[in-house]
Amino acid sequence: MARNFRDIAIGGYIPGNSLLHRLDPRVKLLGLMLLLAGIFLTRNPVGAAVNLGFVCCLAALSEAGTRIWFWGLRRFIWMLVIVAAINLALNWQGTPITVLGWESPITTQGFTDSALFTAALVEAIFLSMALTFTTTPQHLTSGIQRMASPLKRLGVPVDEITLVLLLAMRFVPQLQMETMGIVDAQKSRGVEFGSGRLSDRASNFIAILGPAMNASFRRADSLATAMTARGFQPGKGRSEFKPLKFSRVDWLAGCSTILFFLCQISLFR
Numbered sequence: 001m002a003r004n005f006r007d008i009a010i011g012g013y014i015p016g017n018s019l020l021h022r023l024d025p026r027v028k029l030l031g032l033m034l035l036l037a038g039i040f041l042t043r044n045p046v047g048a049a050v051n052l053g054f055v056c057c058l059a060a061l062s063e064a065g066t067r068i069w070f071w072g073l074r075r076f077i078w079m080l081v082i083v084a085a086i087n088l089a090l091n092w093q094g095t096p097i098t099v100l101g102w103e104s105p106i107t108t109q110g111f112t113d114s115a116l117f118t119a120a121l122v123e124a125i126f127l128s129m130a131l132t133f134t135t136t137p138q139h140l141t142s143g144i145q146r147m148a149s150p151l152k153r154l155g156v157p158v159d160e161i162t163l164v165l166l167l168a169m170r171f172v173p174q175l176q177m178e179t180m181g182i183v184d185a186q187k188s189r190g191v192e193f194g195s196g197r198l199s200d201r202a203s204n205f206i207a208i209l210g211p212a213m214n215a216s217f218r219r220a221d222s223l224a225t226a227m228t229a230r231g232f233q234p235g236k237g238r239s240e241f242k243p244l245k246f247s248r249v250d251w252l253a254g255c256s257t258i259l260f261f262l263c264q265i266s267l268f269r
Contacts, residue, residue: 012173013136018063020134024250025143031257032131038264039120039127045112047264048119054260055123055130064133072129073122080118087114137169142244171219179212 020028039051059069087110094109131140145162152158186207 012132014062014064014068014133016063016134018061018134019249020058020062020130022249023134023253024244024246025135025139026147026244027246027250027254027257028131028135029140029143029147030254032127034257034261035127036124038261039123041265042116042120045116047267048116051123051264052119055126058130059126062130062134068133069126069129073125076121076125080121083121084114084118087117137166139244140169141166146244167223171223175212175216175219178215179208182208182211182215 035051035054042048042051088106091110091113092105092107094107094112097104097106097108097111135143141162144165145158148156148158148162
């Protein structure tokens, strides 16, 4: 079960019928950009607490389950610790914190700034996970394609870029799962990856790299054959089975997100 959590936390889609699942991907993409901007513009603890509460409400609306959110956040613990430590070490403004008569090099302003920035990173991670958990790669790329369609007038190959993005989102997680299977197979054959000299570890890494590259080339060849058989031609327009349409819920969610963003930049900066 833990391994399934690990696979999904990479950015996989969790099937469901929650409110976030039913929203138009363009609304979710626009909301993600606005909320991220508002989160990193927040400069006081009250605003950070409000942002965290809003993000937790979105996580609850996704109906993904509490355990998977903590499992996904666990992957970024070391990054959060390093970022917090760097902020504490490089910020000397404010009054030094005194503990039992000993004046520490950490200041009150540095501690506050470090806590606010770390909280903003946690909220950004949760928002990104909420987007990927509730949006299929196809809907996500369709939303990006619709939002970037005005760039076609400037000669930007929007359709080809979104197709590459869709293929990457679909096959990168599968390639990682295959690589994990190769690692497990090599371990069952007695290959040690966490011990031995550096040269031994490098040679053991080749035992993973070779089969993984072979699997990726084989999958790419199968994909190219399938696209050719379906008459794919670069630059030629393609139809959609289910075109994106805004509903009343989408308009309400979009207006609510814009209103919350305006509150963020006006009250919490």
